[in-house]
Amino acid sequence: MIPYSYSFRNLWTRRLTTLLTASGMGLVVFVFAATLMLAEGLQKTLVATGSPENVIVIRKSANSEVQSGVERSQASLLSSEPEVAIGPDGNPLLSKELVVLINLKKRGSNKPANVVIRGIDAASLQLRPAVHLAEGRMPHPGSAEVIAGKSIARRFNGCGLGETIRFGMRDWRVVGVFDAGATGFSSEIWGDVDQMMQAFRRQVYSSVTFRLRDTRAFEAYRSRVESDPRLTVEAKRENKYYLEQSESMAKFLRILGMVLTVVFSIGAVIGATITMYAAVANRVTEIGTLRALGFQRGSILAAFIMEALLLGLCGGILGVVAASFMQLITISTMNWQSFAELAFSFTLTFGILWKSLVFSLVMGFIGGVLPAFRAARMNIVEALRAT
Numbered sequence: 001m002i003p004y005s006y007s008f009r010n011l012w013t014r015r016l017t018t019l020l021t022a023s024g025m026g027l028v029v030f031v032f033a034a035t036l037m038l039a040e041g042l043q044k045t046l047v048a049t050g051s052p053e054n055v056i057v058i059r060k061s062a063n064s065e066v067q068s069g070v071e072r073s074q075a076s077l078l079s080s081e082p083e084v085a086i087g088p089d090g091n092p093l094l095s096k097e098l099v100v101l102i103n104l105k106k107r108g109s110n111k112p113a114n115v116v117i118r119g120i121d122a123a124s125l126q127l128r129p130a131v132h133l134a135e136g137r138m139p140h141p142g143s144a145e146v147i148a149g150k151s152i153a154r155r156f157n158g159c160g161l162g163e164t165i166r167f168g169m170r171d172w173r174v175v176g177v178f179d180a181g182a183t184g185f186s187s188e189i190w191g192d193v194d195q196m197m198q199a200f201r202r203q204v205y206s207s208v209t210f211r212l213r214d215t216r217a218f219e220a221y222r223s224r225v226e227s228d229p230r231l232t233v234e235a236k237r238e239n240k241y242y243l244e245q246s247e248s249m250a251k252f253l254r255i256l257g258m259v260l261t262v263v264f265s266i267g268a269v270i271g272a273t274i275t276m277y278a279a280v281a282n283r284v285t286e287i288g289t290l291r292a293l294g295f296q297r298g299s300i301l302a303a304f305i306m307e308a309l310l311l312g313l314c315g316g317i318l319g320v321v322a323a324s325f326m327q328l329i330t331i332s333t334m335n336w337q338s339f340a341e342l343a344f345s346f347t348l349t350f351g352i353l354w355k356s357l358v359f360s361l362v363m364g365f366i367g368g369v370l371p372a373f374r375a376a377r378m379n380i381v382e383a384l385r386a387t
Helices: 004-013 015-049 072-079 150-155 193-199 215-226 238-282 284-292 297-328 350-376 380-385
Strands: 054-059 094-105 112-120 132-136 145-149 164-167 170-179 188-192 207-211 233-237 330-335 340-345
Touching (some): 015 238, 015 340, 054 215, 054 238, 072 094, 072 207, 094 193, 145 150, 150 170, 188 193, 215 233, 233 238, 238 297, 238 350, 297 350
Parallel strands (some): 112 188, 145 170
Antiparallel strands (some): 054 207, 094 112, 094 207, 132 170, 330 340
């Protein structure tokens, strides 16, 4: 077999060509990895919003809290279920909440976007330990005061600490900014649920969320509640509910990424093929010498394929390194399930890393296999006569 160092040295000898070809392949890998990171970031943000210990109850057939409605009488029945955990204060760890959409303008551009308004009660923060107050204070019960998620406070007019926003025919003062980490709650505005229901003239809650006393009791609880003739609701684990919220958008992003990647990869493969054909043409005498020294056609084939794989790997590493910096960027888009603005970051995982590198190796292999066969089929005498 020809030593692997032979392939390394040939790539280093043609440094400029190697760099240009690897850069083209790296650009394709960058698009591939960035798209997967975008979908992963969206899904991670929404999945992290929910907890497997919590259950969310919404109206049957409702796709989101925005479309749901749980009557007060049904909410009272749900709060008395034995599966509901009891908090340190002796009250059920259960929150009856209202979720509505309002339209606000973004800072700087004044472009309108939908923002989630969530009416909360005393148990809401206990159910979401990841949420904590970063600035200001909590709203006083019964007042026209709200707290804004960090992402909303930064990006929307009137949502910063001490500012005033108008919705539901009232002026609401922002008395606090909360940090919900990398969750969807960072893109919401919270206020007293009773005041919100009055302002929006709502007679029903959007959802009921509670902590399970025993997480193993969920299936029995769900079966009993969904078959109860007094109720028209369905129960889901909170993390599963938010996972479903992300599926449509994440699937679209992955499909879009695959289409773009296929289109760009055609150009990258052609570039790799041209590079490898040029390498074969410039090393005809060298190939003939190797054959004369006793190296078999299979060795020549393996050496050139190895060179193409190394070229692809270089492009893959360049693309992944470039894509990794996308994690510093936070973007916002509309969640297709709730039609509300959602901020999230690109997320690089080990799975995306190895898929990107494998993809780059595949491009290198496809681009190098035909030139490698050409090199392996060369006649020894004709190759040695070439100048």
